[in-house]
Amino acid sequence: MAWMSLPMGRGGAWFVGTFAVYVDKTRAGRVQAKFIRWLRKELGSQVEYAATWELTRAKSLHLNLVLALWRYISQEILSRAWCRFSGGRMIQWGGISPLRP
Numbered sequence: 001m002a003w004m005s006l007p008m009g010r011g012g013a014w015f016v017g018t019f020a021v022y023v024d025k026t027r028a029g030r031v032q033a034k035f036i037r038w039l040r041k042e043l044g045s046q047v048e049y050a051a052t053w054e055l056t057r058a059k060s061l062h063l064n065l066v067l068a069l070w071r072y073i074s075q076e077i078l079s080r081a082w083c084r085f086s087g088g089r090m091i092q093w094g095g096i097s098p099l100r101p
Helices: 025-043 075-086
Strands: 002-004 011-018 048-055 061-070 090-098
Touching (some): 011 075
Parallel strands (some): 002 090
Antiparallel strands (some): 011 090
């Protein structure tokens, strides 16, 4: 479990997703934007995020996200959404709890 400074009662999350086939940076950026828009709609809030991209040994892009002001979404729903936008699969995700006083 990771910890970060968040408003009381609100959590965060981290997410790693990959693409099934090679995509260029422009396409990857569009997929990221669509996924974030979907998350914001699904969560009903302005989710804040930090994103990094990682190229695997197999030359496949991974998207790494850290998201704040998060509420629970099942792994199945996240995985289906990521697959719909990217054609790839969700690798991992996890929760981040607010710092304890």
